[in-house]
Structures are given as structure tokens and as C-alpha cells.
Amino acid sequence: MKAVKHLKHMMQIARMMLIVAGLAGGLSSAQAASEGVSQVLEESVQIDGQRLNLNGSGTHIIKRVKIFNIGLYTTKPRNNTPDLLASPGPVRLKLVMVKEVDSELMSRRFLADIRSSTTKEERNQLVYQLMALGEGFARMGDWKVGDVMTIDWSQGKGTVFRSNNRQIGETLKDDLTMHAILKIWLGDNVADNKLKRLLLGDKE
Template sequence: MQTTLHRLLRPALLAATLTVALPANTANAAEVAGVHFDDKTSLAGSELVLNGAALRTRFMLKIYAIGLYLPRTVNSPEAIAGSSGPKRIQITTLRDLGASEFADALVDGLKRNHSEAELARLQPRIDDFRNTIVALKSTPAGSQIRLEWLPGSGTRLSIGNEARGKDIPGEDFYHALLRIWLGEKPVDTDLKKALLGKG
């Protein structure tokens, strides 16, 4: 009886195991608060896959939906830092945000995840990044914001399909931005897990 039961359950157990293991190696499209994230996209001639997507909330308010696209799926910040090729953070705002408010929130995230010495090295580029966002005046609900790492060029900020400001040099700056969501003090620990495919 026990042998028969085990034989009948084994395919189901195997299927369950495969279902759990599959997302770790396969990109899946996602929908977050009504925002759709494609399973794949292209950037600088390379194919990127959706590593994870999440919702940013504050005081129970939905602020934005965010997706992370990488050359291949990974599950740790260290693996992202060690990977080469283009990368994309894709954000869709879910409420009207003042550009200064949004920029300051990002800068606060940078400050929480870097030492004073690290911030000093990044400061001129942080200032350029903040000034470019502030120049937008506002980021209405539904704005699509892309923060992309383009090897050989730098970090590019785009609103919709339009690049804003100049590309910011240095891959260290892009990794600094990633720490806002994936660092030791992320804006939200559940959001961090979701972007790393652990949500």
C-alpha cells in the first residue's frame, strides 16, 4: 500500500519540484498593481530577461511598480555586480510625484547604503543625476522611468523613450543606484526579495 501510494505521488511531487525550480532559471512576465512587465526586452543589442518585479509602497500608498532586467537571472546582489552587459531598472509611477520629491527619495537611498567616503567619490555624479530628475518638474502617475547601464556609455535616465540629461560615466555609479533597492538597507526588504526573484 505504501509502495503503491509512493508510486502514485512521485509524479506529482516531481511536478511540484519542477514548478518551484523553474522560475529561478526562466524569465516570466509579471503584472504589478496593473503594470505589465515583459519577460524579455532588448537593450544595446542584447537581450535582457526580467529578474523580478515589485511594488513600492509608503504609508499604505502605492508609489511605483519596479522591474529589474538583466542579461540572465540571478538571485543575489553580488551576482549582479559580477555580471557584465547592459542592465535596466524600469519604474512606472502609480501616483503623481514631484520631481524633487522623487529625486530626494533616491538620494536618501544612496546615502543609506554608502559610507561617507563612497558618497564623496560619487557626489558629483549624484548631483548631475539629481539635477536631471529635478528638471522634469513632475513625474505624473503612469510615467515610465528607465535607469539603464550601457557599457561604454554610462548610466542613462529615460522618461518614456526619451533620454534625459547626459549619460553618467562609471559602472560604480549604476551599482550604487542598484543598492537603493538591493543594498544592505534597501527601501523595502520584501521589494528586494522580489527583484532578486525570491518573492
């Protein structure tokens, strides 16, 4: 029995290593279509009866590989993170996949990024939210080129995740969740300062 469990564990590790290797490799043929995908980031959207404009956009890259295009939508221009986090919203993050990604890897990476963008005190307050989000991701299939995720937040109403217009999990009725997510790309210790500047309205 122990041998079977050990074998399953080793197979899971090997599978994850192959996925990571795939992300770190060269551009796939599917990625060649990414040029057109970027056009999905429209200039404005409607949320809760309010018009949001594209504050800025860029591409999330891991080891030189483009994973998804991302746009930040706000009710008025926001050029710094404190101003954005202090706003009542609504705010939208829109992610458009330009690379096929395994659902398990997408979930693990997303949750790890949230954890790294928060303090220990904040993580203690986000235990339930992260569990709920993880369960929601687990029900999704693999992410294909052109798939769209939206993350909408309004103060007092919470955060809603959608994949191709289908809600992922339940509405997370707090403000800290979205603040933690925004800090992944807009916090003080981001992995990509260029992307941060672009989302906050800088032009290349």
C-alpha cells in the same frame, strides 16, 4: 529682505510637508488605475543588441502607499546582489508610476536613497554624478500615473536615465552610480526585504 527670505523658506517647508502628507495618505483615485499599469513591465527588452529578461518585479511602497512598480532586467537570472553587481551588464531598472509625485520630492527622495545606500568613500566619488542627476531631475515635470523611468547600465559605458523615453541629464560614465542605485533596493540595509527578494527572482 531677511523677512522675505524667511517667508520663502517657510513656504517651501510647508509645501514639502503637504507633499509628504499626500504620499502618506490613502489611495487616490488616480491610483485605482495602477492595476493596468503593472502590465507595462514586459517580460523582455533589448539593450545594446542584447536581450534582457525580467529577473523580478515588485512595488515600491512608502508608508503603505504604492508609489511605483519596479522591474529588474538582466541577461541571465541573478538571485543575489553580489552576483548582480559583479556582472558586466547590461542591466535595466524600469519604474512605472502608480501615484502622482511632485518632481522635487521625487528628486530629493531618489538622491537621499542613493546617499543612504553608499559608504562615505563612495559618496565622495559620486559628488559630480549626484549633482548631474539632481540637475536632470530638476528639468523634469511632476511624475504622473503611468509615467515610466528606465535606468540602463553597461560596464564601461555608464548609466543612462530616461523618463518616457526622453533622456534625463547626461550619461554618467562610471559603474559606481548604477551599483549605488541597485543597492537602494538590493543592498544589505534595504527598507523593504520583500521587494528585494522579488527583484532577485523570488515568487510571492
